[in-house]
Amino acid sequence: MEKVNLFITCLLDTLFPDTAQAVVDVLEHLGLTVHIPKGQTCCGQPAFNAGFWDEARDMARYTIDLFSKVEGPIIIPSGSCGVMIIRHYPELFSNDPVYGPKIQALAGRLFEFTQFLVDHLHVSSLGAAFPARIVYHPSCHTLRGLQVDRQPRALLAEVQGLEILSQENPPTCCGFGGIFAIKMPEISGQMLANRLTAFEATGADLVVGCDISCLMHIEGGLRKKGSRMRTMHIAQILAQGLKS
Amino acid sequence: MSTAPVSIRQGVKKALENPDRLVNIQTAAERFYTGRIAALTTLPDSDALRDLGRKIRAHTIAHLDQYLLQFEASLSALGGVVHWAGDAREAGEIITQIARAAQVKRIAKSKSMVSEEIQLNARLEAAGMEIVETDLGEYIAQLSGDHPSHIIAPVVHLNRKDVGRVFAEKLKVPYTENVLELNAIARRSLREVFLSADMGISGCNLAVAETGTICLVTNEGNGRMVTSLPRVHVALMGMERIVPTIKDLGVLLQLLARSATGQKMSSYTSLITGPRRQREEKGPQELHVVILDNGRTGILGSDLAEVLYCIRCAACLNVCPVYRSIGGHAYGAVYTGPIGSVISPALGGIARYADLPQASTLCGACREACPVRIDLPTLLLRLRNKTIRQEISPLWMKAGLKGFRWITTDAGRYNFLTWLAGIFSKVLGKQWLTWLPGPLRGWTRYRSFPPFQKSFQQRRRRAKGED
Amino acid sequence: MEMSNSRQKILKDLREGLKRSLLPEAVAEGPSLEIPGNAGGLDRFVSEFEKLSGKAFRVRTRQEAFDLVIKIFAERGWKQTLIWEILLDRNPLFRQLLDAAGIEVRRGGEIRDLAKIAVGITGAQAALADSGTLVLQNIPGQPSFVSLLPEVHLVLLCADDIHPNLQKYLEGIEDLNNQVSASSNLVFITGPSRTGDIELILTLGVHGPGEVIVIIWEKEERS
Numbered sequence: 001m002e003k004v005n006l007f008i009t010c011l012l013d014t015l016f017p018d019t020a021q022a023v024v025d026v027l028e029h030l031g032l033t034v035h036i037p038k039g040q041t042c043c044g045q046p047a048f049n050a051g052f053w054d055e056a057r058d059m060a061r062y063t064i065d066l067f068s069k070v071e072g073p074i075i076i077p078s079g080s081c082g083v084m085i086i087r088h089y090p091e092l093f094s095n096d097p098v099y100g101p102k103i104q105a106l107a108g109r110l111f112e113f114t115q116f117l118v119d120h121l122h123v124s125s126l127g128a129a130f131p132a133r134i135v136y137h138p139s140c141h142t143l144r145g146l147q148v149d150r151q152p153r154a155l156l157a158e159v160q161g162l163e164i165l166s167q168e169n170p171p172t173c174c175g176f177g178g179i180f181a182i183k184m185p186e187i188s189g190q191m192l193a194n195r196l197t198a199f200e201a202t203g204a205d206l207v208v209g210c211d212i213s214c215l216m217h218i219e220g221g222l223r224k225k226g227s228r229m230r231t232m233h234i235a236q237i238l239a240q241g242l243k244s
Numbered sequence: 245m246s247t248a249p250v251s252i253r254q255g256v257k258k259a260l261e262n263p264d265r266l267v268n269i270q271t272a273a274e275r276f277y278t279g280r281i282a283a284l285t286t287l288p289d290s291d292a293l294r295d296l297g298r299k300i301r302a303h304t305i306a307h308l309d310q311y312l313l314q315f316e317a318s319l320s321a322l323g324g325v326v327h328w329a330g331d332a333r334e335a336g337e338i339i340t341q342i343a344r345a346a347q348v349k350r351i352a353k354s355k356s357m358v359s360e361e362i363q364l365n366a367r368l369e370a371a372g373m374e375i376v377e378t379d380l381g382e383y384i385a386q387l388s389g390d391h392p393s394h395i396i397a398p399v400v401h402l403n404r405k406d407v408g409r410v411f412a413e414k415l416k417v418p419y420t421e422n423v424l425e426l427n428a429i430a431r432r433s434l435r436e437v438f439l440s441a442d443m444g445i446s447g448c449n450l451a452v453a454e455t456g457t458i459c460l461v462t463n464e465g466n467g468r469m470v471t472s473l474p475r476v477h478v479a480l481m482g483m484e485r486i487v488p489t490i491k492d493l494g495v496l497l498q499l500l501a502r503s504a505t506g507q508k509m510s511s512y513t514s515l516i517t518g519p520r521r522q523r524e525e526k527g528p529q530e531l532h533v534v535i536l537d538n539g540r541t542g543i544l545g546s547d548l549a550e551v552l553y554c555i556r557c558a559a560c561l562n563v564c565p566v567y568r569s570i571g572g573h574a575y576g577a578v579y580t581g582p583i584g585s586v587i588s589p590a591l592g593g594i595a596r597y598a599d600l601p602q603a604s605t606l607c608g609a610c611r612e613a614c615p616v617r618i619d620l621p622t623l624l625l626r627l628r629n630k631t632i633r634q635e636i637s638p639l640w641m642k643a644g645l646k647g648f649r650w651i652t653t654d655a656g657r658y659n660f661l662t663w664l665a666g667i668f669s670k671v672l673g674k675q676w677l678t679w680l681p682g683p684l685r686g687w688t689r690y691r692s693f694p695p696f697q698k699s700f701q702q703r704r705r706r707a708k709g710e711d
Numbered sequence: 712m713e714m715s716n717s718r719q720k721i722l723k724d725l726r727e728g729l730k731r732s733l734l735p736e737a738v739a740e741g742p743s744l745e746i747p748g749n750a751g752g753l754d755r756f757v758s759e760f761e762k763l764s765g766k767a768f769r770v771r772t773r774q775e776a777f778d779l780v781i782k783i784f785a786e787r788g789w790k791q792t793l794i795w796e797i798l799l800d801r802n803p804l805f806r807q808l809l810d811a812a813g814i815e816v817r818r819g820g821e822i823r824d825l826a827k828i829a830v831g832i833t834g835a836q837a838a839l840a841d842s843g844t845l846v847l848q849n850i851p852g853q854p855s856f857v858s859l860l861p862e863v864h865l866v867l868l869c870a871d872d873i874h875p876n877l878q879k880y881l882e883g884i885e886d887l888n889n890q891v892s893a894s895s896n897l898v899f900i901t902g903p904s905r906t907g908d909i910e911l912i913l914t915l916g917v918h919g920p921g922e923v924i925v926i927i928w929e930k931e932e933r934s
Contacts, residue, residue, distance in 0.1 A: 008700055010652070014662055017700035036704060039655030047645050049606065051628030051637070055649040062653045091622070140607035170609075173565045177605025179641065184603055185686030186256045190569040191605070192690060220691025223676050272911055286841070288747040296746055303738035309725045322892060328718035380917055381908035397908060407909055427906070427914040434918060439823050455888050465904040465919025468859050472849075472896060473822065483721070488741050490891055494881045495744060508759070508842035509877075512919065513899040517892050523851040526822065527895045537721045545728025550735050619735070 003033045004116075007067065007076045010042040011212050019212060022239035023077045023113060029242055030121060037070050045084040048092070049178045057092050064089070064102050073120065074106070077113040077235060079142025079211050080178075085110055087145060112142065114210055114234060118151035124158050128241025131161030134232075135204040137195075137218065138171045139211035152210050152234050159241050165202040172198075176217040192221045199229060207231045252599040255574035265401040269393060269571040272400040273562040279506015280559055280613070286508060287498065297499050298616040300492045301553035308544065311453040311486050312535060319456030322518030324531040331538050336367030339445070339478055342532050343373055346476045348442040352434075354460070354467040355379035356447025357395065357556060358480050358536055360578045361591070364445070375445075376437045378466035380430055387414040393572035395558040395580075396504055401571060434466065444470035444528070448481035450496060450555065451533070454489045455517055458533060461500055463511040471516055477528035479516070483535050484544075484552040490515075496555060499615040503557035539591040548623050551586045553616045558583075560610035560620060566603055575600060582610035586623045594627065598636045601627040640683045659702070666698035748876040751840030753927065756873050759843030763902025764915060765923045776867055776928045777805045780832065781812045783865070783924070791815045793831035793861060797852035822856065831857035831920075832865045838925075841876045842901055845925070849896035858900065864920040870929045 004027060012020040027034050044059030063085075067074055076082050086107045093099040111120055118124050136156060142148045156164055175181070175191025182188075195218065199207055207222075207229060209215050215231040222229050259266060284290040304311055316326040329335035343351065351373055353359065365386075368375050377386040381398030385391060388410040392398030399407070404421045411429055412419040420426060449461040458479045460467045471477050487493050493515075501507040520527030543549060561567045561581030572580040577588040577597060585604060589597035606621040614620065631637065651657050676692035679685070687693055749755075757767045770776050784792070792809075794816055799806045809816060817828050833853065837846040845866055849855040858864050874880040877899075884890050891897055904919030915921040 013700045014665060015694045015697060017697050017703055020700035021703075036701065038701075039658075040701070041652035041655070041658045042648070044652075047649060049625065049628070050641060050645055051625070051630075051632035052642075052645045052649075053629045053632070055645055058649055059652050088625070091625075140605065140609070144608035144612060170563075173605050173607035173609070175565070175605060177607075180602070180605050182683055182686040183641070184253065184256070185689055186253060186260065187566055187569055187603060188605075188686075189690035190256075190260070191565050194565075194569065216694055217691060220676065220687075220693060223692040224678070224690065268910070275911060286749070288749060292746050296742060296744065299738050299742040302734065302736050303741050306729065306734055306738055309722050309729070312725075313722075318892075328721050330717040330720060334717060378918070379908075380906050384908070397911065399908060400911060402909075404910055404912075423909050423912045423914060426909055427917055431917055435826065438918070439826060452891075455892050457891060463904065464906050464917040465859060466917070468855070468898065469918055472855055472859070483725075490887055491744055491878070491881050492741070494877050495746070498877060507901070509839075509844050509899060509901040511900065511902055511905055513901070515891060515897040515899075516895060517897070518895050520895050521851075521893075524849060524895060525851070525854040526856050527849065531895070535721075537717075537724070541721060541724035541728050544725060545731050545733070547733045549728075549733050 001031055001033045003035055003072050005067065005070050005072055005074045006034050006036050007040060007074055007081070008036060009076060009078045009081045011216070012077060015216065016212050016233070019233045019236055022233065022235040025239040026126070026235055026242070027075070029126070030117070030123060035070065037066055040066055043081045043084045045081060046178055048084065048088055053092060060089055060092055061099065064099060064106060067106055068102050072109070073116065074110045075113055075116050076110060077210070077233070078213070079112055079139050079146050079148060080213060082110065082112045083141045083145035112146055112148050112210070114151040114155055115146070115148050118154050124154040126155070126158065126238055126242060128238050129160035130237050130241035132206055133163045133165055133204045134206040134208045135165050135167055135199055135202045137174065137207050137209040137214060139209055139214045140173050142210050143171060148210070155234060155238065156208065159237060162237070165204050167198055167202050174214045174218055176214050178213070181217060192217065196221050196225060196227070200227065205229060208234055208237055210234050247596060249596055250576035250599050252574060252576065252603045255576050256570050259570050259574040266569070266571050268400050268403070270568050272394055272397045273568050276396065276505055276558070276562040280503050280562070283502035283506040283508060287502070293495065293499060294615050294617060297496055298553060300487055300495060301555070301616050304487055305484060305544070305549065305552050308484065308486070311488055312483060314453040315451055315456055315486060318454060319518060319533060322456055324456060324518045324533060327532060327534045329534050329536045329538070332362035335362050335480065335534055335536050335538070336364060338534055339364065340368060340371045342476065342478055343368065343371070343443055346443065346530065348476060349374060350437070350441045351375040351443045351445055352378050352437050352441035352470045352474060353445040354447070354462065354470045355382055356445070356480050357578065358447055358482050359445065362536065362538060364480070376434070378434050378437060378470055380427070380464060383430060383434065384410055387411070391573065395556065395561060401573070438466070438469040438473050441470070441474045443476040443478065444474040445478045445480065446471050448479045448485055448533070449500065450493055451481055451486040452488070452490055452493050453486055457490070457515050457517040459493055459497070460514045460516065461497070461510045462514070465512060468512050468514055471514065472527055475528055476530045476532070477519070478532045478534060480534050480536060483537055483540050500555055500557055503559040503615040543590050547626050548586060548590050550618055551583070551590065551623055553618055554583055555616065557615060559613040559615060563609045563613040565607060565609065566605070575603070582620045586620060586627060589627055594631055594634055595636065598631045601631065638683070662699040662702060665696045666702060669696035669698060672696060744878070746878070748878045749841035751875045752873055753870045753929070755840040756838055756843060757927070759841065760902070760925060763843050765843065765902055765925060768924070768926045770926060770928050772930055773869070773928050774804070776926045777802070777808050779926050780865065780867070781808050784812060784814055789814065789830050791817050791828050793817055793825060793828050793857045795833045795853045795857055798832065798834055798867065800852065825856065826860045828861055830863040830865060831861040832867065833858050835866050835868050835872065837880055838868055838873045839877055839880055840873050844877070844899050844901045846880070847898050847900060848894050849898070850894045855896050855898060858898070859919050862916060862920055863922045863924065866923065866925040868925055868927045869931060870927050871931060
């Protein structure tokens, strides 16, 4: 059985443990042994995005050291954390003779969750069934940062009973942006309102995505609005779809 | 003009009070966006053209001293005069001197962002010159004392009734809200300005080093009027707005209009090379080009240098979800949107414009839209870092992130605190929270917050009997 | 002198900045400009030009073009015109036709008076098919105000002068730099003057001509 490592990410770990479990369930269903390196915390993105690069470097070094100790692929169920490691770690450690090569090595075996399934395992049909009308929200970092879009759509297309409704082009940011959401709440709120209007116009039951940060922000907005729409991470759709 | 730090949140609150104006800006942005996408498909390989455009700009900026000198030599040989201005004040003085020496009273001006950057109008007016904006949107803004809200469509935030009122009041004409009539009024009124102006001031979309050419990309015809009818023409040029050859210009021209408005070419793309030649019937007797630094050399020597590739098409504005939500005025700066969020602090100082790089989710739509592929999100991140290194940051954020770092760089601390959160969750229950304290109130004003939980790693440890 | 001090300082700062080489990529050579461009000739030009609200007329010969000018003038009731002197010099027949039709050619005098004339006739040294663009250069006998001041701009164009696209056009010019530098003003005109500044409503003829008419003859005759 292939062994894979899982970088669960701080948000999934602390606020969405059920979703984290869903990720594990899907991977184990596919016959993988899932190892969750102990002591993992946060990739450092919140500090980096806020401009606190010394703090971000400390958090990055911690994460790099931890994951450098394990071998094999590392799966990360978050586009924004993936972007942090692959695109921004090199910026933080440019010209660092120790961490530069470590980051390169890490990035070479780091996969976003759907990317791992579709591109590495060559699996898009898991035999899952989940009757629902959904709209897919492509998170900006997943879409533009990692160029991952085909993969989640391929997985969703193979879920029996799942109707993926179309929405307006182009995909627009939900307005989360990390600390932006509390630093510039009025703008964040306005962007969120625009997104919610677009989602509700489709008549879908669920908003599905690959980034829990966006989904958390979107669902928070839906609930405040009194909407019955909810969000689900793609791993949850697949995991629950497998149980039926 | 105030030098107090710009507060985007204040600007946003004000902008949100006028939702109708914001709708106009959204409509404009949407239209230019779809225009750009459609226009790019009329090229056989727009991606290759963009790559080439970037290479041309990258090569030029990497040899900027050489090309500026070549431009100066080429233009001087044809009788044009090249001036170098270190900053806004100096540029104002140079142009004032030119105007005085040529006994200029009335100046007709076509659109130039750089002229707004250096507050040229105020400087010239202080010297006793009359200066009239001739770009229709800028003319309306000038008459009404308003500021442009979009680089390409300066008064898109106004409607025809607003314009009708401005014309009626300032031009003493009967009120009309008929758009055709309003345009006709402007045409008549400004025609008089073109014919009587002593000097024309223009910007410069791109200069060409090899020939000493200034290229102007316009649509109304005022750019042509202002640069061919008065006896003196002054072109104001940001020092980075240059390419090596005419063919290089051709490449960028194929990208510029398409990226800006969705046109294949603007109505008038003028190549101005020197003052009137001897046997030409009309044209300026004097042509002056003022090359402006005003902080650009500083940018070139920094890790923000890539921003100098910009050709000012505003594609990034039109696609930016933040700009579309708040409009241009909220930025409180001459340069707005994603490009403005980099160059306003880069040119005008981080202390004053620290808010601008914060007003972004780093979604990357701007980078995707930029014809020369400037990595704006990365530049914004670098500016955020520079902001922190200047100690400009609210206390709660500094404390919060330092705390966060402390927690996440030690497994023991992290596990303890997540365990604590798990206990908390038992108290608070499974409901999404509708109120959070302090700076986190900004969250709950617009959305609920998910309930605290027993962390996933803790559950795993418990399940494996390790706790 | 202050001004040359600024020049020295700016160049010095530039060079020092470049030494720090913080630019994302080093592009030593000016890149090669080999890139595919659009194809197209007369049909494409007319199609693009009409998309811009331009009016195109196709005739077979230069003579027919002149005849059509007279006809249009009669239909529109124009009795005066601005015109490129060079068109008259090279086509004495055209001059005769205008005289015969009682059309006064206005030249010289105050620009203020010339600005009142409703129509201006020019040629074009080239046209670009994939954008519907006309290329006019302000050399003696071809003043640019003829294509700028009137409300209507009428262009006489030979189909042979239509190029597929801007790149191809520039590539095909021998001694391009000297050609461009030969005059103070070379303009690419793509349709009428336009603005959307008021409510994004497209209006033609803000400051420049609101109407552009092009008469294209397909064959050059040696007369």
